[in-house]
C-alpha cells in the first residue's frame with residue numbers, strides 16, 4: 348500500500364531508509380517538543396537543523412529528487428516551515444521557469460549551493476489577489492540601463508512573502524514594469540535585499556517580519572519597501588519577456604507565463620495537503636483504537652471509540668479523501684511537469700487547461716483537508732485540543748493553503764471562466780473542440796442514474812452521475828450568466844451576480860476529477876489484496892461524496908429518493924467494511940513518530956503515560972509556585988482574607 352501511496356516500491360523503500368537514517372541522527376531531532384518553544388527558539392532550532400542538513404543532506408537523500416527532499420523536510424524540519432521554505436518552494440522554481448539560460452547560469456548554482464537565500468515577493472499590504480493593481484513599480488531608466496524599484500505608498504509594501512522578513516537576502520520581486528511612461532503590467536525581477544557579508548538590509552530597502560500568525564510561525568513572513576532602489580536592466584527575468592537596452596519590450600508567448608511559480612506550488616501542494624490530512628487522521632485513528640469510553644452493549648466492557656459508527660463516519664470518509672487527493676495530486680504533478688517542459692520549448696497551448704485544473708483542485712483539496720483535520724481533532728475529544736495531539740498545528744498549516752497561492756473563491760472563479768467557455772462551445776454545437784478534462788460536457792447523459800440498477804458496473808454509473816451533476820450545474824450557471832448579458836447586464840456585473848452558482852460548478856467539476864483519478868488508480872492496481880482494500884475505500888468515497896452533493900442530482904430527478912437510500916446504506920456498509928483496515932490504511936503512509944510530532948498519535952499507542960510525561964515537561968511545571976501567583980494572586984487572596 349505504501350508503494351501505491353508514494354508512487355512505487357522504490358519510493359516507499361527510500362522513504363523508509365531515509366526515516367531510519369534520520370532516527371539514528373539525534374542532532375536532527377527536535378531538542379524539545381515544538382509547542383514548548385517560543386517563536387524565536389523555534390526559528391533558531393530550525394536554522395540549526397537546516398545548516399546540519401545542508402552539510403549532511405547528501406548522506407541521507409538524493410538532493411536532486413524533490414520527493415526525497417520533501418520527505419526529509421517533513422521529518423526533520425516539520426510542517427511549521429523553516430527559514431528557507433520559500434527558497435525551495437518558489438524562489439528556485441521561479442528562477443528555473445522565468446530566468447533566461449544566462450541568468451540561470453549566474454544565479455541558480457548559487458541558490459542551489461545555498462550561497463544565497465531567496466524568496467518570492469509578490470503580495471502587498473493592499474493587494475494580493477488582484478495582481479493588476481499591485482503598486483510596486485519598476486521604472487526603466489534609459490540613461491543608466493537600470494530599473495528603479497519604488498514603493499509609492501504604505502499599501503505598496505510587499506507583505507506576506509515567506510522568509511522575506513529576516514532570512515532571505517535575495518527575492519524574486521513582482522513589480523509593475525514602466526518603460527517610457529508605459530505600464531507593461533506585473534513582471535518578476537531578481538533583487539538583492541541584504542548585504543551578502545553583513546546580512547544588513549541594503550540602502551533603499553526597508554524590511555522586517557510581519558509578526559506571529561495562526562500557524563507557520565517558524566516562517567518569517569515579511570514586509571518590504573523600496574525607496575528608489577536601483578537594479579540592473581538584466582535583473583528582469585528574461586526567459587519569456589525581454590527589455591532591450593533602448594527600452595524595446597519583447598512580449599512573452601503567453602500573457603500569464605510569468606505566473607508559473609504560482610502554478611508550480613498549486614500543482615505540488617495537493618500531495619502536501621493529502622499528507623497533512625493523512626497525518627491528522629493517523630493520529631486520530633490510532634488514538635481512537637486506544638481510547639476506550641462507554642459501552643455499545645451494556646453487558647460488555649467499554650469499547651474503543653473507533654467502534655462507534657459516528658466516529659467511523661467522522662474519520663473514514665476523510666481517509667478516502669486523503670488517498671483520493673494523493674492520487675489526484677500525483678496525476679497533476681505529472682501534467683504540470685509535462686506542461687512546463689512544453690512551455691520551455693515555446694508551446695503554451697496547455698497552460699489554460701493546467702491553470703483551470705490546478706485552480707479548482709487547490710481550492711477543493713485545501714478546503715476539504717481543513718474540514719477533515721478539524722473533524723480528526725474533535726474525534727480525539729479533549730486530548731485533541733491539547734498541543735500534545737499536534738493536530739491544531741497541522742490544521743493551522745493546512746488551512747493556510749485556502750488562502751495562499753490564490754484565495755480559494757477567486758481560484759474557483761478562474762476555473763469557472765474555463766467552464767463557461769466550454770459551455771459556450773457546447774451551446775454552439777462545437778463540443779468536438781472541448782478539451783479532454785471537459786469532454787463530458789458535450790456528452791448526452793441518460794435520463795436517470797443507473798447506480799443501483801446495473802450490478803457489477805464497477806464505478807461507471809457513479810462517474811456518470813458525477814458527470815451529470817457537474818454538467819448540469821455548469822450549463823445552468825453559464826445560462827444564468829449568458830441570460831443576464833442578453834438582458835443588457837455588463838459582462839463583469841453579470842459575472843458577479845452568478846458567481847456563487849459558477850463556483851458551485853467549479854467545485855462539482857473538481858470533485859468529479861478527483862473521483863475519476865481515484866477510479867483510474869484503482870483500475871491500474873494488479874495486487875489483489877491492495878486492490879480490494881482500495882476498492883472498499885473507493886466505494887465509501889463515491890457514495891459519501893454523492894450523498895454530500897445529492898441535492899444537485901435530486902432536483903432534476905436524476906437520482907430518486909430510493910437511490911439516495913441505497914447510497915446511504917452503501918456508506919454504512921463500507922464504514923463497517925473499512926473498520927478492520929482503518930489503522931493500517933493510515934499506517935501505510937509510514938509516518939514516523941519523529942515526523943508526526945504527536946503524543947496522542949504514537950505508533951506504540953502508549954498514550955496516557957506519555958501525556959503525563961509531556962504535561963510534566965511543561966515549562967510552567969518547572970516550579971510549584973509561579974511568580975504570577977507570588978506577585979499578584981497571592982497578595983490578592985491575602986488582601987481578601989483581611
Ligand SMILES: CCCCCCCC/C=C\CCC/C=C/C(=O)SCCNC(=O)CCNC(=O)[C@H](O)C(C)(C)COP(=O)(O)OP(=O)(O)OC[C@H]1O[C@@H](n2cnc3c(N)ncnc32)[C@H](O)[C@@H]1OP(=O)(O)O
Pocket residue numbers: 413417435436437467469470475476477478479509603606607609610612615616619698699702750751752753754757761764765
Ligand atoms: C516541491 C514543492 C512542494 C510544494 C509544497 C507546497 C507547500 C507550500 C507551503 C507554503 C508556501 C506558501 C507560499 C505562498 C506563496 C504565495 O502565496 S505567492 C502569491 C500568490 N498569489 C496569488 O496566487 C494571487 C492570485 N491571483 C492571481 O493568480 C491572478 O491575479 C488572477 C486571479 C489569476 C487574475 O490575474 P490577472 O488579473 O492577471 O488576470 P486577468 O487579466 O483577469 O486574466 C484572466 C485570464 O488569464 C488566465 N490566467 C490567469 N492565470 C493564469 C495562469 N497561471 N496560466 C494560464 N492562464 C492564466 C485566466 O485563465 C483568464 O483567461 P481567460 O481570459 O481566457 O478566461
Ligand SMILES: Cc1cc2nc3c(=O)[nH]c(=O)nc-3n(C[C@H](O)[C@H](O)[C@H](O)COP(=O)(O)OP(=O)(O)OC[C@H]3O[C@@H](n4cnc5c(N)ncnc54)[C@H](O)[C@@H]3O)c2cc1C
Pocket residue numbers: 433467468469470473474475476477506507508509563568747750751752753754755756757760
Ligand atoms: C501562510 C501564507 C503564506 C504566504 N506566502 C506568500 C509568499 O511567499 N509570497 C507572496 O507574495 N504572498 C504570500 N502570501 C499571500 C497570499 O498569496 C495572499 O494572501 C493570497 O493570494 C490572498 O490575497 P489577499 O490577501 O489579497 O486576499 P483578498 O483578495 O483581500 O481576499 C479577501 C476576500 O475577498 C475575496 N475576493 C477578492 N477578490 C475577489 C474577486 N475578484 N472575486 C470574488 N471574491 C474576491 C476573497 O475571496 C476573500 O474572501 C501568503 C499568505 C499566507 C496566508
